Amino acid sequence: MSNKKNWPLWEIFVRSKNGLEHRHFGSLHAADADMALENARDVYTRRNEGVSIWVVESKHITASNPENNGELFEPAQDKVYRHPTFYDLPDEVKHM
């Protein structure tokens, strides 16, 4: 039982309608990509939730580690000059 090969895990991304991006919906197990697509249809789009599905085997996803969030994301925090509100303009200036 233990040395048996189990169906790998796949991450499922669904585009709910054209014009919108694919969004992560969840995951499921399947033997291969084709089966993952078919299963995703049944598990995640039983009520017209999608017009397009992507499946990616979970092991191929590289994720950032929340423990490194400091060095990853803090550099953006003190850069207020990237936001429009940083710039003082008189109220009379319109359309800007």
Added chain:
Amino acid sequence: MSEEQIKNLEKQFEERIARDEKIEPKDWMPEKYRKTHIRQMSQHAHSEIVGMLPEGNWITRAPSLRRKVALLAKVQDEAGHGLYLYSATETLGVSRDELYEQLHSGKAKYSSIFNYPTITWADMGAIGWLVDGAAIINQVPLCNTSYGPYARAMIRVCKEESFHQRQGYEIMMKLANGTPEQKEMAQDALNRWWWPSLMMLGPTDDVSVHTEQSMKWKLKRKSNDDLRQQFIDQTVPQADLIGLTIPDPDLKWNEERQSYDFGEIDWDEFWQVVKGHGPCNKERMKARVGAWERGEWVRDAAMAHAEKKQERKEKQAV
């Protein structure tokens, strides 16, 4: 990590939850949080999966095509709900195989309500109306629970659950307005499912062990007794409306509390079923384990086929 550091992390963790921040899979979490969530979420997933059995029993004998497609869709939803919840549980670092193993060995529990038999068609009505009704009351607060993947799964589940309850009530309504025999059948189903449905909302507050911690982690927002009262108050008028009688001689509107008073629940029966002595515990497990074992060759064949296809693709690429 020193004990001091862990204490500190735990404190920050609790504060995040108190601020209504969500916890995501790779975030640091106390071991107890992880374990409690694996237990509750997998128990929830198991309930969805075992929950297919009592209703699956009637799919081939549904009285019309309309009823049959609805019941089939409902049972398929339960499978879907089980799958959402299993994959959400897996984000906590437990494998699907371990979870199945826990269910099949009897180590993990599932909702006791599914250990009652479905002996007439009216039971399909009673389950949708009462069992799904009680489940919705349990589940809606979980859409806002602290663990992100669980909350997201629950939002999806709750969206789909409301059709389940409505299709059940419609079955009951139709039978209650039918021939005297049909009405009797509906009443009989209500008589058998009423008390087990009340038990679904969990032991009374004075004996419920997990409540305080679960409240903090937003695995629970209201106490079992409050949820039960809510269920009774909303269900009694629904029974009245279709002319069925709640099988509780002590049930009485309390003007002062603006709620129904109700009779004593037989908690001995509840604990008997939890401990495995319900009418169908053995049958349910046998059906579940049997389906898993009989499907093994299919799973193996699919895996072998996938590997063969992959090899062929790789060879062609060379």
